[in-house]
Amino acid sequence: MSELLLNSQHGHLSASQRIPAIARPFVSERAAKTLDLVEKFVEEECLPHDEVYIRQIGETTQQRFSSHPSVIEDLKKKAKELGLWNMFLPKAHFKEGAGFSNLEYGLMAEYLGKSRTASEATNCAAPDTGNMEVLAKYGNDAQKKRWLEPLLAGRIRSGFLMTEPQVASSDATNIEMTIKRDGDSYVLNGSKWWSSGIGDPRCEIYIVLGKTDPNNSDKYKQQSVILVPHNTPGITIHRMLSVFGYDDAPHGHGHVTFTNVRVPASNMVLGEGDGFKIIQGRLGPGRIHHAMRSIGAAEKALEWFLARINDERKKPFGEMLNKHGIMLDRVARSRIEIDAARLAVLNAAITIDESDAKGALKEIAEVKVLVPQVNLDVIDRAIQAYGGAGVSQETPLAAMYSNGRTMRIVDGPDEVHLLQLGKNENKRGPAHKKRLEAQKRKGEELCRKYGIEPKDPLYLGRSTGEGKSKL
Numbered sequence: 178m179s180e181l182l183l184n185s186q187h188g189h190l191s192a193s194q195r196i197p198a199i200a201r202p203f204v205s206e207r208a209a210k211t212l213d214l215v216e217k218f219v220e221e222e223c224l225p226h227d228e229v230y231i232r233q234i235g236e237t238t239q240q241r242f243s244s245h246p247s248v249i250e251d252l253k254k255k256a257k258e259l260g261l262w263n264m265f266l267p268k269a270h271f272k273e274g275a276g277f278s279n280l281e282y283g284l285m286a287e288y289l290g291k292s293r294t295a296s297e298a299t300n301c302a303a304p305d306t307g308n309m310e311v312l313a314k315y316g317n318d319a320q321k322k323r324w325l326e327p328l329l330a331g332r333i334r335s336g337f338l339m340t341e342p343q344v345a346s347s348d349a350t351n352i353e354m355t356i357k358r359d360g361d362s363y364v365l366n367g368s369k370w371w372s373s374g375i376g377d378p379r380c381e382i383y384i385v386l387g388k389t390d391p392n393n394s395d396k397y398k399q400q401s402v403i404l405v406p407h408n409t410p411g412i413t414i415h416r417m418l419s420v421f422g423y424d425d426a427p428h429g430h431g432h433v434t435f436t437n438v439r440v441p442a443s444n445m446v447l448g449e450g451d452g453f454k455i456i457q458g459r460l461g462p463g464r465i466h467h468a469m470r471s472i473g474a475a476e477k478a479l480e481w482f483l484a485r486i487n488d489e490r491k492k493p494f495g496e497m498l499n500k501h502g503i504m505l506d507r508v509a510r511s512r513i514e515i516d517a518a519r520l521a522v523l524n525a526a527i528t529i530d531e532s533d534a535k536g537a538l539k540e541i542a543e544v545k546v547l548v549p550q551v552n553l554d555v556i557d558r559a560i561q562a563y564g565g566a567g568v569s570q571e572t573p574l575a576a577m578y579s580n581g582r583t584m585r586i587v588d589g590p591d592e593v594h595l596l597q598l599g600k601n602e603n604k605r606g607p608a609h610k611k612r613l614e615a616q617k618r619k620g621e622e623l624c625r626k627y628g629i630e631p632k633d634p635l636y637l638g639r640s641t642g643e644g645k646s647k648l
């Protein structure tokens with residue numbers, strides 16, 4: 178067995194052997210085998226190639242945003258040969274994918290999340306995954322032929338353009354980009370930023386959210402989604418945004434303006450006014466993918482943490498870090514939190530499989546909030562164990578922290594999910610109040626039956642005067 182797969186004191190425990198018991202009945206034999214292949218591919222191929230990828234991107238901004246690391250194409254070829262391709266498209270809704278459920282893909286995505294290259298190598302990288310789902314679910318035949326086919330084949334990449342610099346975009350009803358019908362065309366004007374992926378020279382298609390009917394009294398019918406080829410005249414990429422100084426090249430996050438950008442009317446996805454529905458449909462499963470990849474990142478951080486506290490060369494105050502109790506406490510907390518978070522994600526995936534993303538709103542929101550925080554806490558502990566090296570380029574931890582931090586903002590900030598969850602949870606409030614009152618009345622009746630005078634400690638002294646002097 179290759180040293181590249183060592184993961185326990187017993188050697189290697191395969192990914193399928195480590196599927197949590199609660200999820201095992203939902204995983205087919207084929208998916209379990211594929212999961213093991215994914216693990217092997219990530220650990221033996223992708224992780225060692227990550228360094229090559231980073232070096233091939235280059236140094237200068239010009240190089241970084243015009244490069245296409247050849248190592249990615251080599252990895253894509255290997256992944257295809259192994260049958261590790263497009264695993265993200267759930268079998269219940271799409272014939273174009275590899276035929277796995279959300280749960281099965283979720284287990285695989287955890288491994289993809291450990292590596293810089295694995296998601297793209299298997300054609301399971303965001304934002305393409307969500308964009309392919311939009312095209313597969315809502316695109317017409319011509320749109321699928323022109324854009325979905327090359328995306329599924331990994332020949333091109335795509336961007337999803339919703340967020341705008343001048344408005345609070347976590348509320349999509351605020352979006353201001355205009356999409357106006359003009360004969361056989363639509364004309365787009367406005368500004369977008371955080372347009373991930375548009376730095377990549379292979380990014381050929383933008384899926385753009387704008388307003389076709391800004392005065393519609395139903396604010397959820399004002400928006401539409403339209404397909405815009407990257408080379409359409411009037412599009413200007415002004416700059417690439419960085420995340421804590423990381424440019425995420427060659428992929429990048431662009432700040433773009435559209436000035437009288439004209440596309441054929443046939444580029445409209447579904448119909449005018451369907452934009453909100455489309456973006457809602459896009460975000461559900463994507464959040465699970467992010468969450469599972471974040472679990473993988475947290476596992477990787479814990480592995481780096483364990484490696485550091487078992488490094489014989491580093492002995493602060495005469496002892497290796499694994500002899501310092503506080504470190505073992507942090508390892509234990511990380512283990513507990515990752516395992517608990519994973520169960521929450523798998524539960525969300527099973528719930529989606531059994532209904533759809535709409536039927537799993539609560540579970541999706543739970544993991545959208547929980548997992549990034551767990552990931553950040555675990556990475557933070559690992560960083561601390563490495564001291565100065567932890568915040569430097571010497572380990573992947575600093576970059577992982579930067580990426581992990583964005584997960585509390587992308588696809589809707591924590592607060593939006595918490596508010597929604599809190600509101601829905603609170604709907605149960607009146608029922609609980611009634612139930613507790615009924616239980617109390619019954620308790621009082623029972624007290625009387627047993628010859629005991631009932632008391633309500635909250636109202637002591639109010640009705641009877643009793644207790645007043647005791648307070």
Ligand SMILES: Cc1cc2nc3c(=O)[nH]c(=O)nc-3n(C[C@H](O)[C@H](O)[C@H](O)COP(=O)(O)OP(=O)(O)OC[C@H]3O[C@@H](n4cnc5c(N)ncnc54)[C@H](O)[C@@H]3O)c2cc1C
Nearest residue numbers: 337338339340345346347371372373583587588589590592
């Ligand atoms: C790395 C990265 C990649 C991204 N990729 C893409 C992409 O590919 N395409 C795209 O369109 N967008 C992308 N985004 C943008 C992202 O989706 C938005 O940043 C996010 O939706 C928040 O919108 P906003 O930045 O306009 O913040 P705002 O909407 O202005 O919100 C700012 C803050 O207000 C608070 N807030 C918001 N709502 C509430 C509430 N209801 N209650 C209390 N507080 C609240 C939160 O603290 C929130 O962080 C990306 C962002 C990052 C960082």
